[in-house]
Amino acid sequence: MIHWSVIIPLFIFLIIIFAIGFWANKQVRQADSFLQEYFLGGREMGGFLLAMTMMATYGSASSFIGGPGVAYNMGLGWVLLAMAQLPAGYFVLMILGKKFAIISRRYEAITLIDYLKKRYDSNVVIILSAISIIVFLFASMTAQWVGGARLIESLTGLRYPVALLIFAVTVLVYVTIGGFRAVALTDAMQGTVMIIGTVILLIGTIIAGGGIENIMTSLAEENPQMLTPFGSDGSLTPLYVSTFWILIGLGVVGLPQIAVRAMSYKNSQSLHRAILIGTIGIGTIMFGMHLIGVLARPVLPGIEVGDKVMPLLTLEVLPPILAGIVLAAPMAAIMSTVNALLILVSSTFVKDIYLHFINPNASEKQIKSRSFWVTTIIGLAVVFFALKPPEFLIWLNLFAFGGLESAFLWSVVLGLYWKKANKYGSVASMITGLTLYILIDRLSPHIFGMHTVTLPILVSFVVFVVVSLATQRRAS
Amino acid sequence: MQDPRFKVANREAIIGIVLVVVNFAIWYGFAYGLGSKDPSEYTYIASFPAWFFYSCIAGTIFMIVLIWITIKLFFKNIPFDDGREEQ
Secondary structure, three states: OOOHHHHHHHHHHHHHHHHHHHHHHHHHHHOOOHHHHHHHHHHOEOHHHHHHHHHHHHOOHHHHHHHHHHHHHHOHHHHHHHHHHOHHHHHHHHHHHHHHHHHHHHOOOOOHHHHHHHHHOOHHHHHHHHHHHHHHHHHHHHHHHHHHHHHHHHHHOOOHHHHHHHHHHHHHHHHHHHHHHHHHHHHHHHHHHHHHHHHHHHHHHHHHOOOHHHHHHHHHHHOHHHHOOOOOOOOOOHHHHHHHHHHHHHHHHHOHHHHHHHHOEOOHHHHHHHHHHHHHHHHHHHHHHHHHHHHHHHHOOOOOOHHHHHHHHHHHHOOHHHHHHHHHHHHHHHHHHHHHHHHHHHHHHHHHHHHHHHOOOOOHHHHHHHHHHHHHHHHHHHHHHHHOOOHHHHHHHHOHHHHHHHHHHHHHHHHHHOOOOOHHHHHHHHHHHHHHHHHHHHHOOOHHHOOOOHHHHHHHHHHHHHHHHHOHHHHO | OOOHHHHHHHHHHHHHHHHHHHHHHHHHHHHHHHHOOOHHHOOEEOOEEHHHHHHHHHHHHHHHHHHHHHHHHHOOOOOOOOOOOOO
């Protein structure tokens, strides 16, 4: 079945996105420094844009589809857990903050790896970082891509390959021609759609459920545990939930796709405004979407596949055109995450590998054509894998988030704030973080009742400090 | 000599850490302080269980206001480019 009322808003949404891509392409062609413009938008972002691109990059398929599905089954405890994401709005920007902005300008850094390269002056650091970024982000891009296509498939009734093609062509065209500026501008629009969609759906669900009191009473009758912080099956222990603060709140500082945004804004005022707007935006979306998942239970009982809760609920409680707008929100969330990853992986190939190792003297023209081609080829490769995702990629995607945090967090943060941080410490902590993360994930993901990411982050910190101190003389 | 702008940046990073600690304390304290009894003994505020209202709703609004005040009071405008003054 094809739902026209849903397709029309989605279609308008895609048209606007194309228009932004072409407009940004004009800026790219006029820019003095192609690299800085294409991969960083010329460091001109204002507060609103910065807040939106942070929020939209961070909020992905899991905030709109997966998360509400789990909340549907777990109850209010899962909303509590989701609120650990609030620091992602202010903590990241305050920690990286002005220091990162100053240093990255001084180093003329365009990518996160650029910054690490100048800070640690080590090829091993570059290679390790480039590999982690390419491998993990390629995998998560594929996963998001599959999610986006599946969503289009379920909303419009189109077949999966067709849905994938629509999704891929849209993203590829505007990212390839428009670069970072197009990514940030479309993020602003997509972020706005995400917030508005959340608010509309929350109100619609509360009305459909006959008010919050009514809904809470039904939940208590079904299973009183749904109203506790411990989850419907009592599995959410305080320690376990608390360690999520590291994964989805504090550790976000170490995510390359987030960190690169913290060097692309214009001035102090942009940062200040972005902190406030970003926190309000993330708070609204995370609270709203997860609460919606819980409230959906009495409204639409008996959904077995968690991922279907949000789309089915929208079609159930909202009139068709509003449903179309709300369903553009997860689309926007997926697209805005994918576009950020695509431009980041492309910059890693062009700036960190091609320009650093292969051809340091490339002309402006060569860089330009390489950048367009690399972005296109990566995009096509992702489409190819997304048609029939190999097991290995799915497996990698599962720990892309925590894996990247374990690899980068301390090299970025200690590199900024600790003078004695050196390349030996950085390499040691990257290797420790990554290996430990994969090992724990394989052997015992809930080790000591904590989330997988906790130990790798703690241990790689200790390793970083100890190794840096022990090698002070060698480094100088 | 240390760049005076770094002093500003360092102080703001420390403020970030303090805010997270406050955020975590409110979130954890209300959730498990009020939410650990049997659900039949829960009190309700605005139709939500009290722990949820304070931890997730009031706590979040409080944090946003606190962040706003902190930025207004303590965050400074500094130039990012070396050797160029910001108007």
